C-alpha cells in the first residue's frame with residue numbers, strides 16, 4: 001500500500017494535475033473492476049471524459065484521450081526512421097499471445113508487426129476481396145434460406161446475435177476455404193466452434209485491460225488454457241482430425257485448389273514471413289491467421305445486431321435505405337459497394353451502417369500505446385516514455401467539438417455531402433467531404449499503422465447482408481437483450497421476430513461459384 005502511495009505521489013500525472021478520479025491514479029484495480037467485474041469500462045470511460053475533459057488519468061501508468069484531433073499523435077505510421085517517436089502497441093496486448101509462433105495482431109514490436117501486416121493485408125483489401133464476391137453472396141443466400149426456414153416460417157422469436165454469428169462464420173469459412181460449414185442452414189452452432197472462440201475472447205478479454213496480466217499469466221499458462229479451443233476451431237474449420245501431418249495436408253489441399261481464397265493467401269504470406277523469421281512453427285502460424293479471420297468475424301458479428309437494431313428502430317432511415325435500393329435486382333453487387341474516388345453507389349446504406357458503427361464501435365477496451373523514448377505532448381501535458389496512452393472509440397466517436405452538438409444521435413446524413421468549412425487537403429480549394437472529415441477523426445476501426453485489416457471485409461459483408469435483410473424482411477426487435485463488454489462488445493439475447501415483406505420474396509439468387517472442395 002505504501003509503495004502504491006509513493007507511486008501515486010511521485011507520478012508525473014499527479015504532478016502536472018492531469019485530471020481523473022483518485023482511485024484510478026492510485027490503483028490498476030479501478031479499471032479492472034469495470035473491465036472485468038461490471039463489464040462496462042467503455043461506458044465508464046465516456047463518463048470520465050464527460051466529467052474530466054479530453055485527457056484523463058485512468059490508471060497509475062495510463063492516460064486516456066478522447067479528442068479526435070490527437071488521434072494522429074498516438075496512432076500514426078511506423079518506419080525505421082521514426083523509431084524514436086513511434087508509439088508501439090502497449091505490452092498488455094501480449095496477453096493475446098498464447099502459441100509459439102509470430103502473431104502480428106498482438107505483436108507489440110512495430111517492425112515485426114509491419115512485416116506481418118504487409119505480407120497479409122492485400123487479400124483483405126477491397127480489390128482482393130472483390131475476387132471472392134460470390135462467397136459473400138453465397139453466405140447471404142444461406143442466411144436468407146436458413147432464417148426463412150427456422151425463424152420466419154415458424155413465427156418464432158430468434159436470437160439475432162446468434163444468427164449474426166452463423167452468417168459471419170459461414171462467410172469466413174467460405175472466403176478462406178471455398179465451402180461453408182452450414183451454420184445458417186442448420187440454424188445452430190452445431191460443433192461448438194462459436195463457443196470455442198468465445199472462450200478465447202473471454203479469457204484474453206479479461207486479461208488485456210489488466211496491466212499486471214503478463215505477471216500473472218505466462219504464455220505457457222495461456223497456451224494450456226486456450227490452445228485446445230483454438231485447435232477445435234481450426235479443425236472444425238478445415239476438417240482435419242489426425243494431427244499435424246493431416247493438418248498440413250488439408251492446408252495444402254485447400255490452398256492448391258483455390259488460389260484466390262484466403263487460405264492460399266495465408267500460406268503464401270507465411271512463406272514470406274518465414275524467410276524473415278525462420279524459427280517457429282509453420283502450422284501454428286497458419287492457425288494464427290485462421291484465428292484472425294474468425295476473431296474478426298466475431299467482432300463483426302457482435303456489431304451486426306446493433307447495426308440492424310439502429311436501422312430497424314428508425315423508420316425514416318429504413319425507408320430511405322429501401323428507397324435507395326428500390327431499383328436494384330438480385331444481390332447487392334460489389335460494383336455498387338466498391339469506392340471510386342471515395343464514393344460508392346449506395347451512399348445512404350453505407351452511411352447508415354457507418355453511423356451505427358460510430359455509435360456502437362464494438363471494441364470494449366481502449367487501444368493502448370506505449371509512449372516512445374522522446375515522450376509525448378498532449379495539449380498542455382507531457383507524458384514521459386514508458387507510460388501508456390490510449391483512446392477508446394466509445395468516447396472519441398462522440399466528441400462534440402469534432403462531430404457536432406448532435407454527436408450522440410443516430411443521423412446517417414452526417415456522413416453525406418461536404419463539410420461546411422473544411423477544405424480538401426489536395427490544394428484544389430475544393431470542400432472536404434464529410435466522409436473524409438469523419439474518417440479522419442472517428443476510431444471504430446482504430447487508426448494508422450495498426451488500423452483494422454478487416455475493415456473492407458466488414459463493410460462488404462454488412463452492405464450485402466443489411467441490404468438484403470432490409471429488402472426481404474420486416475424485423476421487429478421483441479427484446480433488446482443485453483450487451484456486455486470485455487475485449488469486445490458481446491450482444492446477448494437480442495430477440496427478433498421477422499416476416500417476409502409483402503412486396504418482395506426473399507431473393508435466393510443463383511450464385512455462380514468456382515468449384516469448391518468440401519471439408520472432410
Ligand code: HEM
Pocket residue numbers: 089104105106113117124292293295296297299300303361362363367368443444445446447449450451452453454455457458
Ligand atoms: C465491426 C467489425 C470490426 C471492428 C469494429 C474492428 C475493429 C478493430 C480495431 C479497433 C482494431 C485496432 C486494434 C488496435 O489498434 O490495437 C482492429 C484490428 C484488427 N482487425 Fe478488426 N474490426 C472489425 C472486423 C474485423 C474483421 C472482419 C477482421 C477479419 C479479418 C478483422 C481483423 C483485424 C486484424 C487482423 C487487426 C490487427 C491489425 C494490426 O494489429 O495491425 N477485424 N480491428
